[in-house]
Amino acid sequence: MSNRRDAVHAILRQSEGFRSAQDVYAEMRAEGAKIGLTTVYRALQALADTGHVDVLRTDDGESVYRACASGDHHHHLVCRRCGRTVEVAGPAVERWAETIGSEHGFTEITHTVEIFGTCGSCATAAKPLRTPSRA
Amino acid sequence: MSNRRDAVHAILRQSEGFRSAQDVYAEMRAEGAKIGLTTVYRALQALADTGHVDVLRTDDGESVYRACASGDHHHHLVCRRCGRTVEVAGPAVERWAETIGSEHGFTEITHTVEIFGTCGSCATAAKPLRTPSRA
DNA sequence: CCGGTTTTGACAACCATTTTCATTTACGCG
DNA sequence: CGCGTAAATGAAAATGGTTGTCAAAACCGG
Numbered sequence: 001m002s003n004r005r006d007a008v009h010a011i012l013r014q015s016e017g018f019r020s021a022q023d024v025y026a027e028m029r030a031e032g033a034k035i036g037l038t039t040v041y042r043a044l045q046a047l048a049d050t051g052h053v054d055v056l057r058t059d060d061g062e063s064v065y066r067a068c069a070s071g072d073h074h075h076h077l078v079c080r081r082c083g084r085t086v087e088v089a090g091p092a093v094e095r096w097a098e099t100i101g102s103e104h105g106f107t108e109i110t111h112t113v114e115i116f117g118t119c120g121s122c123a124t125a126a127k128p129l130r131t132p133s134r135a
Numbered sequence: 136m137s138n139r140r141d142a143v144h145a146i147l148r149q150s151e152g153f154r155s156a157q158d159v160y161a162e163m164r165a166e167g168a169k170i171g172l173t174t175v176y177r178a179l180q181a182l183a184d185t186g187h188v189d190v191l192r193t194d195d196g197e198s199v200y201r202a203c204a205s206g207d208h209h210h211h212l213v214c215r216r217c218g219r220t221v222e223v224a225g226p227a228v229e230r231w232a233e234t235i236g237s238e239h240g241f242t243e244i245t246h247t248v249e250i251f252g253t254c255g256s257c258a259t260a261a262k263p264l265r266t267p268s269r270a
Numbered sequence: 271c272c273g274g275t276t277t278t279g280a281c282a283a284c285c286a287t288t289t290t291c292a293t294t295t296a297c298g299c300g
Numbered sequence: 301c302g303c304g305t306a307a308a309t310g311a312a313a314a315t316g317g318t319t320g321t322c323a324a325a326a327c328c329g330g
Contacts, residue, residue, distance in 0.1 A: 004308080035309085036310035036311070038309075038311080042308090042309085060318095
């Protein structure tokens with residue numbers, strides 16, 4: 001029912017890290033695809049709803065999406081320079097979150113965990129550092 | 136140099152959980168304070184920069200702020216219903232993040248961890264559940 | 271009181287995201 | 301095959317939080 005949605009998904013699959021909706025849209029247009037921004041957004045939301053892609057928010061509030069290797073619950077280690085992403089699993093963290101939650105009487109516990117860093121290649125390629133405001 | 140900034144800080148201090156900028160602004164105006172939205176934003180940013188308040192983004196991209204009990208690094212357990220917040224420390228998680236990062240050759244590692252749940256009181260007070268899209 | 275700097279705030283500008291709504295496409299059915 | 305309804309699409313407008321602009325107001329030292 002939607003080759004557009006598949007097209008969007010395809011773009012994500014062939015991308016390394018997280019891409020923004022606008023970004024995906026721009027690339028598709030650049031490739032000559034006839035698609036509207038609205039449709040890209042809708043496709044991305046649908047994909048996210050069905051768990052085919054991961055979503056997360058950048059610091060400036062933009063939503064970024066990425067095709068996931070697995071449908072399982074996992075977290076990301078993202079290079080703040082090039083956006084390269086590594087999927088990581090952390091059973092310990094899952095358990096920790098659950099525990100902390102229950103200890104305080106919370107139920108239906110979910111959590112978000114994202115790790116940011118500078119990957120090896122980017123660290124080597126000397127570029128102006130973005131001074132982290134706080135540890 | 137800014138009793139406005141202190142005023143903003145005060146609002147946060149007397150609040151239970153995280154508040155949005157618009158929210159803080161509305162409350163201050165309601166209390167009769169003569170302050171502009173712009174100033175509230177600036178105060179909030181300044182406070183965040185100096186580490187006096189914590190910032191995090193809600194799922195819909197809104198920034199929310201909260202006066203922190205401690206200036207130390209910590210995470211939050213937030214009730215998705217009433218917004219009540221508990222500050223939690225998780226040395227294990229910090230270490231885990233560091234480890235995962237280094238294992239993949241990443242440096243300058245930072246991370247975000249937020250736990251969401253429904254607190255005891257809210258769980259009791261039956262309200263329509265917000266179906267979580269994914270676990 | 272004066273010049274200079276900082277802070278403030280009304281308002282416009284931004285920009286990602288959403289909504290609206292009319293058009294197009296897909297498809298089942300007679 | 302032709303028609304009708306429903307789903308999909310996309311251009312443009314609306315939203316809404318946040319940021320930028322800029323002139324007026326508050327401060328400050330002299």
